[in-house]
Amino acid sequence: MKLTEFRSFSETLVANLADDPRVLGIVAMGSMAERDYAPDQWSDHDFFVVTAPGAQEALLADLSWLPGYERLVYVAPEGAHGFRAIYDDGHLVEPVVLSVQELDTMKINRFRMLFDRGQVGRRVAEIADRTTAEMQAAAADDRVDTGMFLVNLAVGVGRYARGERLSGHLFVKSYAMEHLTRLLARYLPAARPELRDNLAPSRRFELLYPEIAAELDEIENLPPTTGALRLLDLAQRELAGRMPDFPEPAFEAVRQRALRAATEPVVPPATP
Secondary structure (H helix, E strand, O other), rough: OOOOHHHHHHHHHHHHHOOOOOOEEEEEEEEEEEEEOOOOOOOOEEEEHHHOOOHHHHHHOEEEEEOOOHEEEEEEEOOOOOEEEOOOOOEEEEEEEEEEEEHHHHOOEEEEEEEEEEOHHHHHHHHHHHHHHHHHHHOOOOHHHHHHHHHHHHHHHHHHOOOOOOHHHHHHHHHHHHHHHHHHHHHHHHHHHHHHOOOOOOOOHHHHHHHHHHHHHHHOOOEEEEEHHHHHHHHHHHHOOOOOOOOHHHHHHHHHHHHHHHHHOOOOOOOO
């Protein structure tokens, strides 16, 4: 979707909902918010429709307020109040329809108010500030991300060596790598710090850390055992001198497990 078409979609969305007294606010999220970066041809429409209490279900039951809703080819629920929908041209929308009270259950970073009838913007701004504070508090303790990085590597190489190849790929290249990007984003200076995403640090990682991103992309194409060893090397190189209480013994234990998994014969799972 071109930028002019993207913005036209957003404008039509607001026009479709602004006259509905049940709708108190429309909050654009992510690239739709156009904060720090503009949408591109791959951006989806990610937004909240904030309603008066009790109006959510009716709006979720009748999606005619979506621009060009007759071109929808698939709608799938997500959580209690959200859904994901696909248009016939492949464009994606990810709305959440919720009451103003239910806003308190959400996490928000970049946002822009497209429509505000009931001081929703003030409440959303407070939630965004709270989200930032919560993310900063979580970042004060590295043990969760470090532990999940190491445990997922250990599980992944073991499963791959057992012959569970798909699961091994997922644990090493998805689950472990996600926690590694959180640690790297926490400690490394970024090329463009304004693009950081405190909810999903792997977003725009290539613009923040281009050299490391290229290295991680290369690791994605390796077998899980070799990839795990490379990830351990990368993490140790970048974090050992920056992160307090870096757990050298744990890194070495997982490294030895990965080396065994890379060299020992595959043993298929035992049958009962």
